[in-house]
Amino acid sequence: MSRAGAQTLIFDNPPAIAAHISYAGPKEGQGPLSEWFDVVLADDLLGQKSWELAESEMVRRAVEQALKTAGITAESVQAMLGGDLNNQIIASSFAARTLGIPFLGLYGACSTFIQATLLGASLISGGYLDNAVCVASSHYCTAERQFRFPVELGNQRPPQASWTTTACGCSLLTANAAPGALKVVSGTLGKVIDLQIKDANHMGAAMAPAVCSTIEAHLAETGRTADDYDLIATGDLGWIGRNILMELFHHDNVGMPDEKLVDCGASIFYQEQDTHAGGSGCGCVASVSCGWLMKRIERGELHRVLIAGSGAMLSPTSCQQGETIPGISYAVCIEGGAE
């Protein structure tokens, strides 16, 4: 049986992470996690004609670098699971076009990298694939003009707004583990949770209830507490959303020591960088996971980490029609190879 409870999948043959690559834009590269990214872009246009092509190029480069790092050819990878925030996920699908790897397009908003990791690990553990690439990206300039305003307009942003990161994270999962490799050992699916937030600038509030739901389901179904993890990392709630999440845990009597919970969106920027509530976008949890978190597990600083990505299910159309903003969250547990 490969399932614990209603939402949690246990990977009996846990896939190893053969490579993990993180890309960050110039602003992200000036943040506190600067040294942990594999590549900090000097030019966030990557020599392309449009921001959309630039984001797609970032995805392509990250995947190729992951393949190279792992010493695996594209022909040996049976699936690329990924997505992004662009309408019809063109950044990922156009990257898949040049890579030639069978593509499984996903949309979990900013949680997409964790959704991809969960599905990729399921397919490998189930014996369907030998190798799978999991990838997600976001770009400040593609997201701003699609979801909000063209950046050239210089609009003011409210204090609760988050900053869509220019970033990409890519991991290469494999059934053929090298000794000591990181492993994806379990994952928890998420429900779409809606506490009726209508402020499209307040993603942290829209997503925190879903993150709370998924983490609580994970802990309950695995019979664990926060103490069983060296770290619990949430997607991109930002500073305000992280506080809301802690309140929700408190309300539900779920023990969550303050030092145990880090948020990728609240970690990727300094408060002084004027991003307001912190970082967001599919690339946030992807790049922080593939950089900071996985590298710290590899160094032995952490052994078992739960990463709960979070996504806000909205579109400009749904917001303009007055709809509320539901959230979703997927979690995966990653463990170091050495005790």
Place this chain on the structure above:
Amino acid sequence: MSRAGAQTLIFDNPPAIAAHISYAGPKEGQGPLSEWFDVVLADDLLGQKSWELAESEMVRRAVEQALKTAGITAESVQAMLGGDLNNQIIASSFAARTLGIPFLGLYGACSTFIQATLLGASLISGGYLDNAVCVASSHYCTAERQFRFPVELGNQRPPQASWTTTACGCSLLTANAAPGALKVVSGTLGKVIDLQIKDANHMGAAMAPAVCSTIEAHLAETGRTADDYDLIATGDLGWIGRNILMELFHHDNVGMPDEKLVDCGASIFYQEQDTHAGGSGCGCVASVSCGWLMKRIERGELHRVLIAGSGAMLSPTSCQQGETIPGISYAVCIEGGAE
């Protein structure tokens, strides 16, 4: 081993289809497949305030009807896999919000239902889920105003244009097969294939090469020919796209008898209904699969059917930026329970 070749997954514990429900809009309900749909909508607004909410309501109703037909509660379903053409797949995610089933949002454009079936079957066969809902939808009015023009504008459509169906298909996959149930026995992942089509009105031409690639991979990797299937159904190439596909098979020396290949987009409308190239949209292959195809297998008219959904990877932004339109195709093989 649960894999044949590079792209094809064999389901060692093939999930059964416990229920399959097809919804069609008024125009689709006047087509040749009218009697095969479970529900033909008299009002394509479904009592909602917007087309987007109407599409979401159609998804919700289809899933609830599938649950009821199978006699399974929402609480017993561990995942809803689905998507649609709306930006950020709001039709599916908003339906998932009301259903309370853990949600895995997918984007495979018009191939989404087959992508969902392939992934859902993998997760069930792998022992991760007991029951999964696979669903995809499209709505003429949400797609027209998002991808082309508001319908009120009354724009002329070129002869190669397809008509986005108002339709939804939903299947409930289960590990607990009743005797004689249909089964999903294998699936083939698709690569993103781009033959440089730039005409966003000519979806059939953009998608046919991907369908050709996936069907040829399926046949090669399973060691089969078209003769091993009672029917091969393609997604929504339409009349022109189907002809292109037949030419591609001929070019590749792949035997494909004309009567063996039906296209859902070329089957859902009469030529006299003035849809030009035929039907398209995620709901097309979904509703035709869940209606016409699965019901014919159940009646014993067909035993083994290969369904290859097809999707065009474009967005209005990518087209406006002059990008070409790559296609993708996923295939699943469905067999009847009785020989």
